[in-house]
Amino acid sequence: MATDQALYGLDNLELGPAHDRDPARLARKAWAASWPKLLAIALVLLIWQIVHVTGWKHFVLKGPGTVLPDLWQMVRHEQLWAAIGVTMQRALIGYLVALLVGSAIGLLVARIPPLRAALGSIITGLQTMPSIAWYPFAIILFTQGEAAIVFVMIMGAAPSIANGLITGVDYTPPLLLRAGRTMGLRGLNLYRYLVLPASLPAYVAGLKQGWAFAWRSLMAGELVVSIVGPPGLGVLLNSNQNDLDFAGATSIIIVILIIGIVVDMLFTKADRALRRRRGLLDPSATG
Amino acid sequence: MTLRANELTPPAVTPPGASAAPAVRLTEVSKAYRTSGGELLALDRVSLTVRDGEFACIIGASGCGKSTLLNLVAGLDKPTSGQVDTGERRVGLMFQEPALFPWLTAGRNVELALRARGVPKAERREKVAELLEVVRLTGFADKRPHELSGGMRQRVALARALAQDADVLLMDEPFGALDAMTRDMLHDEIERICADRTLTVLFVTHNVREAARLGDRVVVLSSRPGRVIAEYPVPRLGPRRIDSPEVAKLAAELTDRLREEMGRHGN
Numbered sequence: 001m002a003t004d005q006a007l008y009g010l011d012n013l014e015l016g017p018a019h020d021r022d023p024a025r026l027a028r029k030a031w032a033a034s035w036p037k038l039l040a041i042a043l044v045l046l047i048w049q050i051v052h053v054t055g056w057k058h059f060v061l062k063g064p065g066t067v068l069p070d071l072w073q074m075v076r077h078e079q080l081w082a083a084i085g086v087t088m089q090r091a092l093i094g095y096l097v098a099l100l101v102g103s104a105i106g107l108l109v110a111r112i113p114p115l116r117a118a119l120g121s122i123i124t125g126l127q128t129m130p131s132i133a134w135y136p137f138a139i140i141l142f143t144q145g146e147a148a149i150v151f152v153m154i155m156g157a158a159p160s161i162a163n164g165l166i167t168g169v170d171y172t173p174p175l176l177l178r179a180g181r182t183m184g185l186r187g188l189n190l191y192r193y194l195v196l197p198a199s200l201p202a203y204v205a206g207l208k209q210g211w212a213f214a215w216r217s218l219m220a221g222e223l224v225v226s227i228v229g230p231p232g233l234g235v236l237l238n239s240n241q242n243d244l245d246f247a248g249a250t251s252i253i254i255v256i257l258i259i260g261i262v263v264d265m266l267f268t269k270a271d272r273a274l275r276r277r278r279g280l281l282d283p284s285a286t287g
Numbered sequence: 288m289t290l291r292a293n294e295l296t297p298p299a300v301t302p303p304g305a306s307a308a309p310a311v312r313l314t315e316v317s318k319a320y321r322t323s324g325g326e327l328l329a330l331d332r333v334s335l336t337v338r339d340g341e342f343a344c345i346i347g348a349s350g351c352g353k354s355t356l357l358n359l360v361a362g363l364d365k366p367t368s369g370q371v372d373t374g375e376r377r378v379g380l381m382f383q384e385p386a387l388f389p390w391l392t393a394g395r396n397v398e399l400a401l402r403a404r405g406v407p408k409a410e411r412r413e414k415v416a417e418l419l420e421v422v423r424l425t426g427f428a429d430k431r432p433h434e435l436s437g438g439m440r441q442r443v444a445l446a447r448a449l450a451q452d453a454d455v456l457l458m459d460e461p462f463g464a465l466d467a468m469t470r471d472m473l474h475d476e477i478e479r480i481c482a483d484r485t486l487t488v489l490f491v492t493h494n495v496r497e498a499a500r501l502g503d504r505v506v507v508l509s510s511r512p513g514r515v516i517a518e519y520p521v522p523r524l525g526p527r528r529i530d531s532p533e534v535a536k537l538a539a540e541l542t543d544r545l546r547e548e549m550g551r552h553g554n
Contacts, residue, residue, distance in 0.1 A: 014436035179386040279433020
């Protein structure tokens with residue numbers, strides 16, 4: 001049929017050429033994405049060295065020449081990895097509980113209008129609450145240190161996660177809802193196949209923010225709550241400071257920073273993959 | 288105002304190939320909305336019968352309640368008074384925007400409509416392939432909506448509407464956002480698909496040529512409130528094109544009728 005031929009032709013014209021997977025192009029892309037980061041690290045080291053050379057507060061502020069070898073020593077020593085293990089395990093447990101609590105609350109609040117009227121602003125309020133403020137209360141409530149930390153992590157992370165989900169549900173495009181209802185999606189199926197997938201980008205944003213809160217709460221907790229058992233990163237940092245080992249303390253701070261950056265990168269990657277699949281990303285943007 | 292409402296409309300001619308049984312019957316349907324400025328009457332005692340297998344086009348200027356009408360027939364909304372009767376027929380709805388789910392591929396979008404009406408998994412795959420073939424999109428099942436052109440997305444939306452196994456297809460300006468060339472080709476496609484499946488179509492448009500090109504009958508609605516003010520049966524003598532003389536003639540007639548109606552709101 002002539003119309004079919006014309007239609008196929010038009011389709012092909014409108015789709016344009018396929019994307020090339022040229023290795024040289026990919027390498028250029030990787031370089032374009034990484035050089036600003038390398039430059040930033042170099043700049044930080046340079047400024048750090050300059051501050052060190054001026055001799056300002058030299059007792060506390062050690063230069064990169066002292067700290068980096070110290071960090072290297074730690075990396076080769078088992079104690080740091082054990083501490084990272086202890087801390088990450090706590091982080092994972094606290095975050096997972098916060099994820100479950102936050103998601104459940106978010107879904108209920110989004111679904112049930114009276115609950116939203118009651119809890120909506122409380123959730124936002126909790127989000128602005130500095131987590132350290134919970135600790136005196138948490139330590140008395142849970143005599144055991146570990147439980148106190150998990151409690152504060154939940155108080156910090158769950159509101160962000162709940163809010164992300166609520167925002168996602170609220171911003172489900174009405175046109176898609178109409179389309180879904182026309183198809184016969186109702187009740188639970190409407191949520192499963194339409195509302196929840198549509199909410200995913202906002203939910204991931206909430207998860208990312210929730211992680212930041214959980215991580216901060218955890219670090220604060222390890223600094224102020226005394227826990228029986230093997231030391232985590234916060235405890236290590238605290239004891240280094242008490243021993244006036246400021247090179248060691250700076251090294252731990254760098255480790256904490258790196259973990260934060262790596263986890264953030266994972267969330268950013270997930271978010272970008274999600275948006276790319278939905279066509280919400282400018283294809284010319286790098287990364 | 289009341290003069291127009293009393294105008295007699297010619298009895299519609301049964302188009303060849305269509306049975307005389309009504310697929311959609313609206314009886315004295317009115318729909319009012321409460322707004323901040325008081326009550327807004329969107330539809331005023333609209334009576335309309337669409338026969339099985341008929342392609343009925345509805346045109347009207349802004350504010351004629353076209354979308355309201357389709358929502359009522361689709362069962363997404365209830366009339367304030369009057370009756371909407373579609374019997375036991377399944378009603379599918381297509382919008383001006385494709386309204387595809389952006390996280391699903393073209394194939395999965397169509398499949399979800401099958402799943403929603405309980406088609407078992409084993410049959411879905413084959414059905415999806417068949418429906419994509421109907422809209423000439425074989426080979427694009429794995430593309431996501433944003434990777435397709437506007438016309439292709441609208442065809443996926445059509446496949447999804449067909450997947451609902453509808454007897455009555457309601458189309459709300461489905462080609463309004465497409466360029467003229469693509470629209471022209473989709474007219475041929477929709478005509479072929481509807482004839483193959485003996486679908487009853489209620490097609491809302493702003494475009495008089497499109498209405499004259501596609502309809503077995505063109506229904507003109509007045510604006511604010513929406514009333515049926517004229518009906519034009521279009522005898523199907525042979526294949527029609529958007530640039531056929533008889534299409535142009537009817538389009539001119541419809542344009543005059545609509546301008547007259549718009550002029551009524553001019554002062």
